[in-house]
Amino acid sequence: MSKSVLDMSMSLDGFVCGPNETPDNGLGDNGGRLHWWFGETDREDPDDVNAQVVGELMGTGAVVAGRGTVEPAGWWKGDHHDGVPIFILTRTRTAEDVAQWPLITVLDDVTEAITRAKAAAGDRDVLVHGVGCAQAALSAGVLDEVQLHLVPTVLGEGRRLFEGIGAEPHEFELLRNVQGPGVTHLRYRVVR
Numbered sequence: 556m557s558k559s560v561l562d563m564s565m566s567l568d569g570f571v572c573g574p575n576e577t578p579d580n581g582l583g584d585n586g587g588r589l590h591w592w593f594g595e596t597d598r599e600d601p602d603d604v605n606a607q608v609v610g611e612l613m614g615t616g617a618v619v620a621g622r623g624t625v626e627p628a629g630w631w632k633g634d635h636h637d638g639v640p641i642f643i644l645t646r647t648r649t650a651e652d653v654a655q656w657p658l659i660t661v662l663d664d665v666t667e668a669i670t671r672a673k674a675a676a677g678d679r680d681v682l683v684h685g686v687g688c689a690q691a692a693l694s695a696g697v698l699d700e701v702q703l704h705l706v707p708t709v710l711g712e713g714r715r716l717f718e719g720i721g722a723e724p725h726e727f728e729l730l731r732n733v734q735g736p737g738v739t740h741l742r743y744r745v746v747r
Contacts, residue, residue, distance in 0.1 A: 556678065557616065557617075557672075557673040557676045557677065557678060557679060557680060557681055558680050558681070558699040558700055559619070559669050559672070559673065559680070559681045559683050559692060559697060559698050559699045559700070560615070560680045560681065560682060560683060560699065560700040560701070560702055561683040561684075561689045561692070561693075561698055561700070561701045561702065562612055562682055562683065562684065562702045562704075563689070563701075563702070563703055563704070563716055564589035564590050564592075564593075564703075564704040564706055564738075565589065565703050565704065565705055565706065565716060566588075566589060566706055566708050566709055566710045566713075567705065567706075567707060567708065567709050568709045568710060568711065569715045569716065570586075570589075570710040570711075570712070570713035570714060570715055571586075571589065571686060571713070571714055571715065571716050572586040572589070572686075572713050572714045573585040573586035573588075573710045573712070573713040574710075574711075574712045574713050576713065576714060581624075583710075583713050583714070584713075585710060586710070586713065588706065588708050588710070589704075589706050589708070589710075591706075591737070592605050592704065592706065592735065592736070592737050592738040593605075593609060595736065595737070596609050603735075604733050604734065604735035604736075604740070605735035605736060605738065605740075608702075608704070608733075608735065608740050611680075612682065613637065614679060614680075615639065615676065615679055615680045615681060615682040616639055616640075616675065616676025616677055616678075616679030616680065616681065617639050617640045617641070617642065617672035617673070617675045617676040617679075617681045617682070618639060618640070618641045618642065618672070618681070618682045618683075618684060619641075619642045619643075619644065619665075619668045619669055619672045619681055619682070619683050619684070619688060619692070620641070620642075620643055620644070620683070620684035620685050620688055621643070621644050621645070621684070621685035621686070621687040621688035621691075622643060622644065622645035623685055623686070623687055624684045624685035624688070638658060639658070639675075639676070640658055640660065640672065640675040640676075641658050641659045641660070642659075642660050642661075642662055642668040642669075642671060642672045643659060643660070643661045643662070643668075644662060644663065644664075644665055644668055644687070644688050644691065645661060645663065646663050665688065665691040665692050665695050665697060666695050666697050669681065669683075669692060669695075669697040669698075670697075683698065686714055686716055689701075689716060689717070690717060690719075690720050693717070693720065693725060693745065694720065694721070694723075698745050699744070699745055700730070700742060700743060700744050700745060701727060701742070701743045701745065702740065702741070702742045702743075703740075703741045703742075703743075704738050704739070704740055704741075705738065705739040705740075705741060706737070706738050707737065707738075724747075725745065725746075725747065726745075726746040726747050727743035727744065727745060727746060728743060728744045728746050729741070729742075729743055730742045730743060730744055
């Protein structure tokens with residue numbers, strides 16, 4: 556059965572992007588430091604932990620992301636990876652050229668987006684991207700798992716993953732803790 560899995564790289568001080576985040580500077584100042592490990596994988600090496608994690612990520616069957624994630628990335632030019640359906644959460648008008656990309660569906664409800672993405676993904680997982688999308692999915696109770704890639708760097712400021720989500724407690728169960736070169740991969744099941 557398909558699961559919705561948030562996937563985020565994070566600094567030791569809890570930031571998922573650096574300061575001065577704008578559409579032209581999508582990861583903020585120095586935010587690229589959080590993702591260097593992604594490109595430093597040897598997908599031919601079966602012992603490369605980072606490559607295994609990237610392989611899982613790329614094996615997802617659908618993507619749900621927020622507009623703040625896709626706009627700086629040029630809406631991924633209509634295809635995040637390997638032609639899977641993409642569901643974008645936004646409450647604002649979408650650029651008309653997005654309509655030309657058949658893989659993208661724009662919605663304003665996170666529960667509907669996750670439900671439709673799971674149906675489209677079949678037995679593969681749904682990749683959840685973006686801070687706003689993650690917060691909405693967790694608050695709505697439709698986020699199944701959280702995968703964090705803890706990078707040993709300190710950004711000092713920027714955007715935190717769950718900052719401002721409110722005082723309602725959320726509990727997680729550790730499913731995996733593996734060390735790759737320069738990054739620790741943590742995977743949790745959302746308990747409540």
